[in-house]
Structure formats: C-alpha cells, structure tokens
Amino acid sequence: xxxxxxxxxxxxxAYAITTQSAFADLTANDVWSDWQAYLGGMGYTVTxxxxxxxxxxxxxxxxxxxxxxxxxxxxxxxxPEVTLTExxxxxxxxxxxxxxxVTISGGGxxxxxxxxxxxxxxxxxxxxxxxxxxxxxxxxxxxxxFVVNAxxxxxEDIPEDSVDASxxxxxxxxxxxxxIGENRDIVQSxxxxxxxxxxxxxxxxxxxxxxxxxxxxxxxxxxxxxxxxIFDAADIKAIYEAGxxxxxxxxxxxxxxxxxxxxxxxxxxxxxxxxGGRFSGSIDAKRLAYEVSQTGSKLAMTMSELPVxxxxxxxxxxxxxxxxxxxxxxxxxxxxxxxxxxxxxxxVLWGMFDPTGALPRDPATIAINTLGTAKILIDFMDxxxxxxxxxxxxxxxxxxxxxxxELLISMVGANLTGDGxxxxxxTNTQEFGGMPAPTGELNLQLxxxxxxxxxxxxxGFVSESDAMGARMMMGLMAVPGEEPDTLNSKxxxxxxxxxxxxxxxxx
Numbered sequence: 001x002x003x004x005x006x007x008x009x010x011x012x013x014a015y016a017i018t019t020q021s022a023f024a025d026l027t028a029n030d031v032w033s034d035w036q037a038y039l040g041g042m043g044y045t046v047t048x049x050x051x052x053x054x055x056x057x058x059x060x061x062x063x064x065x066x067x068x069x070x071x072x073x074x075x076x077x078x079x080p081e082v083t084l085t086e087x088x089x090x091x092x093x094x095x096x097x098x099x100x101x102v103t104i105s106g107g108g109x110x111x112x113x114x115x116x117x118x119x120x121x122x123x124x125x126x127x128x129x130x131x132x133x134x135x136x137x138x139x140x141x142x143x144x145x146f147v148v149n150a151x152x153x154x155x156e157d158i159p160e161d162s163v164d165a166s167x168x169x170x171x172x173x174x175x176x177x178x179x180i181g182e183n184r185d186i187v188q189s190x191x192x193x194x195x196x197x198x199x200x201x202x203x204x205x206x207x208x209x210x211x212x213x214x215x216x217x218x219x220x221x222x223x224x225x226x227x228x229x230i231f232d233a234a235d236i237k238a239i240y241e242a243g244x245x246x247x248x249x250x251x252x253x254x255x256x257x258x259x260x261x262x263x264x265x266x267x268x269x270x271x272x273x274x275x276g277g278r279f280s281g282s283i284d285a286k287r288l289a290y291e292v293s294q295t296g297s298k299l300a301m302t303m304s305e306l307p308v309x310x311x312x313x314x315x316x317x318x319x320x321x322x323x324x325x326x327x328x329x330x331x332x333x334x335x336x337x338x339x340x341x342x343x344x345x346x347x348v349l350w351g352m353f354d355p356t357g358a359l360p361r362d363p364a365t366i367a368i369n370t371l372g373t374a375k376i377l378i379d380f381m382d383x384x385x386x387x388x389x390x391x392x393x394x395x396x397x398x399x400x401x402x403x404x405x406e407l408l409i410s411m412v413g414a415n416l417t418g419d420g421x422x423x424x425x426x427t428n429t430q431e432f433g434g435m436p437a438p439t440g441e442l443n444l445q446l447x448x449x450x451x452x453x454x455x456x457x458x459x460g461f462v463s464e465s466d467a468m469g470a471r472m473m474m475g476l477m478a479v480p481g482e483e484p485d486t487l488n489s490k491x492x493x494x495x496x497x498x499x500x501x502x503x504x505x506x507x
Contacts, residue, residue, distance in 0.1 A: 025090040025131075026090055026091065026092055026128060026129060026130055026131060026132070026135065027086060027092070028052075028055075028056075028057035028084035028085070028086050028092050029057065030092075030131075030132045030135075031084055031092050031094070031128050031135070032050065032057060032059060032084060033132075034132065034135065034178075038178075038184065038227075039064060041227075041231075041233070042227075042233055043066060043233030043234065044064050044065065044066045045063075045064075045065045045066070045067075046063070046064055047061070047062075047063045048060065048061055048062040048063065048082075049061055055085060055086040055087075055088070056083055056084070056085050056086075057083070057084040057085075057086075058081060058082070058083050058084075059079075059081070059082045059083075059084070060080065060081050061078075061080070062078070062079040062080075062081070062082050063076065063077070063078050063079075064076070064077045064079075065077070074104070074105050075102070075103070075104045075105075076102070076103045076104075077100070077101075077102045077103075077119075078100060078101050078102075078103075079096065079097065079100045080097055080100060081097060082094065082095065082096055082097075083095045087127075090129060091127050091128060091129040092127070092128045092129075093125075093126070093127055094126040094127075094128065095124075095126075096121065096124060096126075098120060098121055098122065098124075099118055099119060099120045099121075100118075100119055101116060101117065101118055101119070101149075102116075102117040102118070102119055102146070103115070103116050103117070104117070112153075113151075113152065113153050114151075114152045115148060115150065115151045115152070116148075116149045116150040116151075117146045117147065117148055117149065118146065118147045118148075118149050119144075119145075119146055120143075120144070120145050120146070120147065120168075121141050121143065121144045121145075122141065122142040122143045122144075123140075123141055123142040123143075124139070124140075124141040124144065125139060125140050125141065126138070126139040127139070130177075132180075133179065133180040133181070134177070134178075134179050134180070135177070135178045136175065136176070136177045136178075137175060137176045137177075137178075138174075138175050139172075139173070139174055139175070140172060140173040140174075141172045141173075142170065142171065142172075143168055143169065143170045143171075143172070144168070144169050144172055145166060145167050145168035145169060146166065146167050147165070147166045148163060148164075148165035148166065151163050162201065162202040162204060163199075163200070163201055163202070164198065164199070164200040165197075165198065165199045165200070166197065166198050167195070167196070167197045167198075168195070168196050168197075169192045169194070169195045169219070170192060170193050170194050170195075170196075171192060171193035171194070172190065172191070172192045173190070173191055173192075174188060174189055174190035174191065174221075175188065175189055176188035176189075180229075182229060183226050183227060183228055183229055183243055184226070184227040184228075184229065185224070185225075185226055185227075186224065186225040186226075186227070187223075187224050188221075188222070188223055188224075188225075189220075189221070189222045190219075190220070190221040190222075191218075191219065191220050191221075192218075192219040192220075193217070193218065193219075194215060194216065194217050194218070194219070195215065195216045195219055195252075196213075196214070196215045197212075197213070197214050197215075198211075198212065198213050198214075199211075199212040200212070203262075206262070208261060208262035208263075209261060209262075210259070210260075210261030210262075210263075211258075211259065211260050211261060212257065212258070212259050213257070213258050214255070214256060214257035214258070215255065215256055215257075216252040216254070216255040217252060217253050217254045217255065218252060218253040218254070219250070219251070219252045220250070220251050220252075221248060221249070221250045221251075222248065222249055223246065223247060223248025223249065224245075224246070224247050224248070225245070225246050225247075226243055226244060226245040226246075227244060228242035228243040228244055230242065231243075231244065236381045237326075237379055237381040240283075240284060240285040240325075240326070240381055241285050241326075243285070244284070244285075245282070245283065245284035245285075246281075246282060246283055246284075247281075247282040248280065248281065248282070249278065249279070249280035249281075250278070250279045250280070251276070251277065251278040251279075252276060252277055252278075253275075253276045254273070254274065254275055254276055255273065255274050255276075255277065256271065256272065256273040256274075257271065257272045257273075258270070258271045259271070266303060266304045266305065267303070267304050268301065268302065268303045268304070269301070269302050270299070270300070270301045270302075271299075271300050271301075272297070272298065272299045272300075273296075273297075273298050274294045274295065274296055274297045274298070275295045275296030276294070276295050276296070277292070277293060277294035277295070278291070278292075278293050278294075279291070279292050279293075283325070285325075285326055286324060286325065286326065286332075287322060287323065287324055287325060288321075288322070288323055288324075288325050288380075289320075289321065289322040289323075290320075290321055291318070291319070291320045291321075292318065292319050292320075293316070293317065293318040293319075294314075294316070294317050294318075295315065295316050296315065297313065297314045297317055298311065298312070298313050299311065299312045299313075300312075306348070308348050309346070309348075310346055310348050310349055311345070311346035311348075311349075312343070312344070312345055312346070312349075313342075313343070313344045313345075314340055314341065314342060314343045314344075315341050315342035315363070316339065316340075316341040316342070317339065317340050317341070318337070318338070318339045319337065319338050319339075320335060320336065320337045320338075321335070321336055322334055322335040322336075324374070324376045325376070325379070325380045325381060326376065326379050326380070326381065327376050327377055327378055327379050328375075328376060329375075330375070331373045331374065331375050331400050332373060332374060332375070332376060333371065333372070333373050334371065334372055334373070334374055335370065335371040335372075336368075336370050336371075337367075337368060337369040337370065338366070338367070338368050339365075339366070339367045339368075340364075340365065340366045340367070341363075341365050341367070342363035342364075342365060343363060343364040343365065343366070343411075344361075344363050344364070345361075353461075354459065356459070358455050358458060358459050359412045359413065359452075359455055359459075360412055360413040362411075362413070364410060364411035364412075365408060365409075365410045365411075366408065366409050366410075366411075367406055367407070367408040368404070368406065368407055368408075369404075369405040369406040369407075370402060370403065370404050370405065371402075371403050371405065372399065372400070372401045372402040372403060373400045373401045374397045374398060374399050374400055375397060375398040375400060375426075376396070376397050377395055377396060377397055377398065378396050378397075380396075398424075398426045398436070399424050399426075399436060400423065400424055400426070401422065401423045401424065402420075402421075402422045402424070403420070403421045403422075404418065404419050404420040404421070404442070405419060406419065407419065407420075407444075412452060412455075413448050413451060413452055413455070414446065414447065414448040414449055414451075414452045415446070415447040415448055416444065416445070416446050416447075417444070417445050418442060418443055418444040418445065419442075419443055420440065420441060420442035420443065421440050421441065422438045422439065422440030422441075422442075422493065423438070423439050423440060424436040424437065424438050424439075425437040425438075425439070431497045437493075437497065438493045439493055439494065439495050440492075440493055441490060441491060441492045441493070442489075442490075442491045443488075443489070443490050443491075444478070444488070444489045444490075444491070445481065445486065445487070445488050445489075446474075446478065446486070446487045446489075447481075447483070447485060447486050447487075448485055449474065449485065449487060450471070450485050451485055453467050453470060453471065474487055476501065476506070477489050477491070477501045477502075477506075478501075478502070479502050488502075489501065489502060490502050490503075
C-alpha cells in the first residue's frame, strides 16, 4: 500500500471515527458539511443520505472511499447509520454503530491484496462543540478496535479459519480541536489504558499455527497537523509544498509480545518486553525527523534443539534521524544518532563461542552521534524517485560536511572512543574512488586491545601470525597512550589529498 494511502487512511479514520469545550452554537449540518469538505479535500469520495427529524440528523449509507491515482490501492469504509443530535446547548452528539465494515485493497501485478475488516466500539461517546470554523471534539470509549474477517493475497482466498487477527484499544479518551483559517489546524491528544493485538496464521501445507499476542500499557499521544486549504490530493509533493505538516509524540509505560509456533517441524517460542518507550516524529516540506527510544528491553527465545531460553537485554536503546526531503540549491543540515546501552546476553549465547568464559562479559555499549550538511538532489516525495535510485539513475544527495560528536564501542574488555570533523569537496571525486574528497581529522582512543588479542589467541579465534599483523597495523596507525594498553590515533585528511596518521604520511 502506498505511503499516501497509509497516511490518508489514518487521517480520515481518526477524524471520521474519533475526534474539546463549547465556544458557540453548532448545528448538526455544520458538522456533516465539514466532514464532506475535509474528506473531499483529502481526495476521498464521501456519500450518504441525509434526513432531519427535529434536532436529530441521520446519515444513512455513509460511505468513505479512496482510490489512489495511478495505483490499485483503495480503501472503503461503510457506516450503515450515523446520528448527529443537537443537544440544545450549542453542542452536537455523534452516535456510530457498534460495528461496521472497512474494506482495503491494493498492490500490483503479483502482489495484490484485499481485506475485509470489522470496526468495533463499546460505549463510544463523541460530543462536538464550537463554531463551523473552530470545532472541538471530546470523545471517550470503553473500547475500540478492528477484527479481520477476510483476507485475499495475490488472488488467492485465504480460508476464513486460517487467519485470526484483531486489535483493541481500551479505556480511550481524547480531544481534537480543528480551526479553519488560512489552513486547517488540528491539535489532538489521546490516552488509553491499553492496546492488545493478536494474529494467528495457519500454514495451509502443514496445518501448524503461528500465534502472536502483544500488549502496550498506558498509551498517550499528542500531536498537531496542518492541512492546506487548497492542494492537489493526487500529488504527494504538492501536498507538502502547499503547507501540509505533522508533528506528534506517542508513548507507553510497558509492552510485551509473545510468539510461538512450528517452523520446519521445529517448535519455537519468542517473547519480548520493555519497561516503556516513546516515538516522536515530524514531517513537512523541508524535513523528516523522528526519535525512537525504549527502556528495559528484553528478548527471550526457545527452540526444540535449545530448550534453555536464550536472552538478550538492553537497559536503553534510542535512535534519532533528521533529514531534508526535498531538493534545493541550498546545503541543508542532517543528524543521526544511535545508542545501545548496557547490552547483555545470556550464558547460553556466550557459551556458543566462549565456553570457558575467557572474555569479560560486562554489559556492552555502542553509541554514535553525528550531524552534518548535505545538498539534496532529488525529491523524496516523488513516487518515481525510489525506483530511479535503486536502478542507479540518480544520486540522492551530495555530502558536504560530517561531524562525529561521539563514538563509543565498549565490549569484551576493550573500549574505543573517538570524534571527528570533516568537509567534503564534491568537485573532486577522483582522489578517493568516486567519493568526494574529505578534509579534516578523526581522533580515536583504543583501550584494552592487546589484552583482547591475547584472549582471542588463547581461544583459538586468532592465530599468532594474524595477531602479529594486527599489532603491526596498530603500531603504524596509533601511538601508545599514558595508561597501560592504551593507543591514541589522529588521522588527518589534508586539502592536497594526503592522509596522515599521528603526523606520519600514509598516503
């Protein structure tokens, strides 16, 4: 399914199914008209039969559908009946059925798919207040979710009893405010006690099931969306250039997933858990940025041949990416960082390559923090771009500078730290085999390398001759530090194409 379809569906479903305080009188027709204007502007086809009886407006056969241009992707939501009741205090009560169908389809030749979903809710309460150009939605529900009723992949019907998939969010509450001015500005906040998901897939050849069950606790989301008043819904690039922007953050306090089944006649089980996590992201016409973090991560796995659980743990994991997305003549900043703190493995895994316990098993840490500048040569919003990059027809960007603010690799008794700062000459790609010529320096310190090599020799992983070669290379590229078994290295790339290691020319 296309990126546009996924984003559009999410926006439409969140607005149409769910969605703060009274500002002025609001009528049911105001709400219904705004739905049509908003969804129609997003490229959806909206139909429904409207009837009015007193203070109640009923929309029957309410259908929201989308067919993505130049694609076979589509989505349709059919709601038998929706009532909008004017409460007499300037607010409108919205009542949806407790269940209604959603159909999706898409893909191309050889990878087409379609599915029938059933949306469900329990005690869903939605009240809209405000004015036609400043609406506030307050909502709550005991539960909301989806159940997969049918699935078809590549033209082959999957037996109804071979796939069982569902998702349910419990104790949901939230609000959304939509202000219409030069743009449509949406600010929303959502909380939920929990989210549970289940997937059971049966292998048609063996009859074995693979079961996936997961849960997140204490969810929260806050976000803003800017939707341009006028844009071409069929042109992804144009949507962002017109001012479309999204910024949001999602968090949870704990989570877990359990997987079990049979693969190639071998039973297995896998479980993962965390003590909480957070995802924040934003995108507009200039930049895409997101940050993912998790604490107390744990992964355990068992198999028929290995009944003792294999465990992997990490105290903290995090990744940050910030990149420009549209081509400009200007050099633009980017950033990337990755952190894996206090990573540990169970003795079962260690014993596979270090049965005698020769290597230190202290928690490992890997951290890298970089930023730089680049000139973007392509529009990543253009659907044709990815194909051209894969075929080698386009170079996505020119690297102009790179700063390594932090480099840390600490494991098995050795510790590597460093930093660096470089600029790149994109007019000179011959000096370094197609790479723009760098100017700058890289500073490194390695502690415990010789002790580690000695242990690897004793374990039989490294031969004496290989170890000698490695030590000679370290002697060429580094100088001894003040502390025992410490090596320092300063690698310089000069403007005239030379490479120096601690002042000695090596190129």
